[in-house]
Amino acid sequence: MTPITEVEGRRVALSNLEKVLYPETGFTKGELLHYYATVAGALLPHLRDRPVSFLRYPDGPDGQVFFTKNVPPGTPEWVTTARVPRSAGAARMVLVQDLASLMWAANLVTEFHTHQWVIGAPEQADRLVFDLDPGAPATVAHCCEVALWLRERLAVDGVEAYAKTSGSKGLHLLAAVRGVSSDRASEYAKGLAVEAERALPRLVVHRMTRSLRPGKVFVDWSQNAGRKTTAVPYTLRARAEPTVSAPVTWAEVEECRAPGTLVFRAGDIAPRLSDFGDLLAPLLDEGRASALP
Structure with a gap:
């Protein structure tokens, strides 16, 4: 039964x-x-x-x-x-x-x-997301380098970014936004992905083409499209081990040097919540959402 x-x-x-x-x-x-x-x-x-x-x-x-x-x-x-x-x-x-x-x-x-929107306003993005996906032999450590560049670039536009592991190989960057359509969010994110590739040509690729990706970090901006979805914070992933898409501090991103550094499993999360609380709680505060330029 x-x-x-x-x-x-x-x-x-x-x-x-x-x-x-x-x-x-x-x-x-x-x-x-x-x-x-x-x-x-x-x-x-x-x-x-x-x-x-x-x-x-x-x-x-x-x-x-x-x-x-x-x-x-x-x-x-x-x-x-x-x-x-x-x-x-x-x-x-x-x-x-x-x-x-x-x-x-x-x-x-x-x-x-x-999705990057809520049911009451399906035409309005309230999240900006970048999915940083390393192509072997690149690792999450390379994603962290790209994340730090994107964080600084977003800050120039008054946008505060937060990071979480994907729960797989990469890293997700998230920001709370307001007054913007999904199309505009996608356009803005693509622009930053292109800028990142120009600034870090040996490290970043903004196009999905598989042949371009070995040894580089694909900055996937496309998940900002209204129809696309992204793994939520704290979800378990269908991987070999029960890994979690876990929020991380910027200090952890800065200190990441090896692929295993930012791998969190189910048993790691309750202690992290006890230590840090929800590191992505600011995303839920409408008062901290940014307008895009």
Whole structure:
């Protein structure tokens, strides 16, 4: 039988708790659910009011991995959903607004990905994002060099940047913005990616072309498009180990010299939250959002 747990007054079915999802470490589905329950206080504000795309890996990273954008079959009626504009017409997507919804969604075994806008204003970007992706033999240490350059360049325009690991090989840079369309955010981000390539030609490439990327950091500006999504802070990733897209301090970015330096796993996050709080909390403060030039 599937155990039923009560979460904030909602009945949530939690299944296969002993199932090993990450064979390399023996990390189970029960541990995954415990992780999300533990970090919910920091994670939920970054999910709230944002339609969620689920990258599901129910049999672990080595099994089938697939994106779910529409509301999954069997979604409880108490989970908030909303109609979302799409190029192919409106669709209905999930909003993870509370702990019960988070635990229901986590039971599907998922990475959480969101747009750079909230459901009340789908035409307005409130986040700027750069996905720094190293092409081997480049590593996250090279991403950190690029992140520091971008941080300074953004500061020139009055934009304050924050960093998190991707939970894979790279680094994400985020900033809170206001009064800007997704198209304008994309245009601005592309402009900075091009500038970064000019300033750091041996290190940066702004085009996705695979043949250009070995040994360089691809500054992916395209995730600012209204239809695109990015892994949310604190989501687990479908990788060999239960790595997390973890917020990092700028001191950690500055000190990064080796690929393993900025790798954080599920067990690392609660102590980091205890030490630092949510390093990305400023993104949630509308008063700190910047207008783009």
